[in-house]
Amino acid sequence: MDxxxxxxxxxxxxxxxxQMTNIELEPDGECIAEDDExxxxxxxxxxxxxxxxxxxxxxxxxxxxxxxIAENITGNIYTSTNExxxxxxxxxxNNIIAGDGITKLNNEYSYGLRLAPPIVFSGRDTVICIPxxxxxxxxxxxxxxxxxxxxxxxxxx
Amino acid sequence: MLDNIQIDKDSVxxxxxxxxxAIVKVIGTTSGFELNNSLxxxxxxxxxxSQLVGIMFLTGNTNALLAVTMSNKTASxxxxxxxxxxxxxxxxxxxxxxxxxxxxxxxxxxKSLLKDTKFYFHxxxxxxxxxxxxxxxxxxxxxxxxxxxxxxxxxxNLIHLIL
Amino acid sequence: MSKKxxxxxxxxxxxxxxxxxxxxxxxxxxxxxxxxxEGVEMFKLLTPDLIFMDITMPIMDGIEAAKTIKELNPLxxxxxxxAMGDDEIVSQAKEVGVxxxxxxxxxxxxxxxxxxxLE
Numbered sequence: 001m002d003x004x005x006x007x008x009x010x011x012x013x014x015x016x017x018x019q020m021t022n023i024e025l026e027p028d029g030e031c032i033a034e035d036d037e038x039x040x041x042x043x044x045x046x047x048x049x050x051x052x053x054x055x056x057x058x059x060x061x062x063x064x065x066x067x068x069i070a071e072n073i074t075g076n077i078y079t080s081t082n083e084x085x086x087x088x089x090x091x092x093x094n095n096i097i098a099g100d101g102i103t104k105l106n107n108e109y110s111y112g113l114r115l116a117p118p119i120v121f122s123g124r125d126t127v128i129c130i131p132x133x134x135x136x137x138x139x140x141x142x143x144x145x146x147x148x149x150x151x152x153x154x155x156x157x
Numbered sequence: 158m159l160d161n162i163q164i165d166k167d168s169v170x171x172x173x174x175x176x177x178x179a180i181v182k183v184i185g186t187t188s189g190f191e192l193n194n195s196l197x198x199x200x201x202x203x204x205x206x207s208q209l210v211g212i213m214f215l216t217g218n219t220n221a222l223l224a225v226t227m228s229n230k231t232a233s234x235x236x237x238x239x240x241x242x243x244x245x246x247x248x249x250x251x252x253x254x255x256x257x258x259x260x261x262x263x264x265x266x267x268k269s270l271l272k273d274t275k276f277y278f279h280x281x282x283x284x285x286x287x288x289x290x291x292x293x294x295x296x297x298x299x300x301x302x303x304x305x306x307x308x309x310x311x312x313x314n315l316i317h318l319i320l
Numbered sequence: 321m322s323k324k325x326x327x328x329x330x331x332x333x334x335x336x337x338x339x340x341x342x343x344x345x346x347x348x349x350x351x352x353x354x355x356x357x358e359g360v361e362m363f364k365l366l367t368p369d370l371i372f373m374d375i376t377m378p379i380m381d382g383i384e385a386a387k388t389i390k391e392l393n394p395l396x397x398x399x400x401x402x403a404m405g406d407d408e409i410v411s412q413a414k415e416v417g418v419x420x421x422x423x424x425x426x427x428x429x430x431x432x433x434x435x436x437x438l439e
Contacts, residue, residue: 099403126288
């Protein structure tokens with residue numbers, strides 16, 4: 001996959017996470033082509049976009065990181081990722097990150113991408129299977145836990 | 158910017174009819190199972206309860222989420238009948254791929270049925286999510302359609318959420 | 321008397337964040353709408369002094385809601401908030417008469433600056 005497509009999202013994750021939560025994201029390796037499935041760390045958010053291209057951004061993170069993100073965004077402490085405001089915080093974070101990424105792509109390459117609202121889920125032993133589309137993942141770490149950023153693109157028919 | 162859609166009763170019926178026809182046709186044709194006894198589900202969101210979910214985001218004049226949910230056992234049986242491979246020989250990956258393909262076909266079939274309606278949509282790539290005790294939330298307060306279909310001693314839920 | 325502000329966004333998080341900033345500066349949040357249609361209805365009912373409006377929302381999006389509100393009252397101040405901020409969407413917002421466009425995420429400074437520009 002062309003770097004020009006996924007690098008804006010990687011940059012957006014780092015900068016928006018810092019702006020919104022004051023949490024520093026550190027890549028743990030290089031961007032790699034992803035296999036068909038992602039074994040979730042615990043909390044995942046998926047947002048899709050479409051225009052001249054289609055695709056989606058997946059943010060997957062450990063539960064402790066999700067709780068800290070929600071705390072830093074809302075100012076409240078949470079103990080469970082099943083709480084609505086925790087998942088709503090992750091959902092909004094993903095929305096803003098994806099929005100920032102597609103803004104860069106739209107302004108640079110006129111892809112006309114628009115976002116659909118995200119979904120977010122939390123569970124035990126969750127596996128997300130993503131066949132039929134090529135994607136790139138970057139594994140990252142923060143002081144509160146791990147995060148995986150996965151961006152996928154395909155041509156619109 | 159996208160036009161706004163007023164969801165009225167007739168439109169919901171058009172959408173429900175197309176989606177029901179699509180799932181019945183696809184499952185019938187690919188696996189030989191005849192879906193019957195469908196009923197609209199009220200109460201708990203089936204997205205939360207099932208072991209396995211096949212999801213597709215639909216884009217168009219309205220954005221929506223289309224999903225099928227089922228137990229692991231139902232998924233394994235369906236994929237076995239569709240593929241002709243014994244359930245004992247199917248890997249987890251085969252089953253997940255099979256469910257992804259199923260939602261892909263259902264969406265594709267519904268898309269043709271909704272061609273000249275305001276619900277016409279574009280497909281995106283399907284996703285399958287597997288796991289226990291899963292809580293799933295989505296934004297959006299648009300129309301929600303939950304429908305359950307039975308076949309044999311199994312059931313499959315069809316979900317359409319306007320986001 | 322403090323200015324009345326209507327927030328229209330389908331994200332509960334945005335409502336929390338905006339309310340914190342606004343109330344700490346003496347503004348009154350008079351309504352919380354979760355989609356454009358609700359936003360228009362609340363605008364008619366509550367006659368706010370200013371509206372914060374998201375774009376991507378179900379039932380009626382922010383561009384359509386802003387256009388409707390401006391038709392009802394061309395002088396109603398609208399600050400549009402969006403995760404997207406490309407040239408095309410900003411242009412669409414301006415075409416319907418939105419007064420200020422802010423890209424998310426926003427901090428207190430951005431919100432306060434936007435409010436001062438409209439006062």
